[in-house]
Amino acid sequence: MKQCNCANEAAKKVAAAYSSYKNVFPPVELLSGRTYLNFTCEKVTKSGRMKQIEVPMLLTKCPFCGKKYEGDLE
Ligand SMILES: [Zn+2]
Numbered sequence: 001m002k003q004c005n006c007a008n009e010a011a012k013k014v015a016a017a018y019s020s021y022k023n024v025f026p027p028v029e030l031l032s033g034r035t036y037l038n039f040t041c042e043k044v045t046k047s048g049r050m051k052q053i054e055v056p057m058l059l060t061k062c063p064f065c066g067k068k069y070e071g072d073l074e
Contacts, residue, residue, distance in 0.1 A: 003033035006064035027056075034058045034069045 007026035015024045027036050036056040045051050061068050 003069050004062050004065055004067050006062050007035045010064060029056070029058060032058065032069070032071060034060075035063055 007028045011024040011026040015021055027038065028034065029036055036058045038054040038056050041053050041055050042050045043053050059069070
């Protein structure tokens with residue numbers, strides 16, 4: 001599946017802007033090539049404590065160029 005390369009290009013710009021940052025990973029899901037947003041949630045554990053978790057949501061369009069991603073989401 002081929003998507004646009006905007007998120008990877010943005011990661012390169014981040015790496016170029018900060019010379020001490022060596023590996024910049026864009027928020028792209030490997031299987032679909034889609035960018036995702038992480039929602040931070042607080043989950044109640046069995047012991048009754050709150051634990052922060054990240055819930056990713058895949059986007060249907062590229063947030064950089066606006067192009068619709070190819071392929072269906074299940
Ligand atoms: Zn794009």
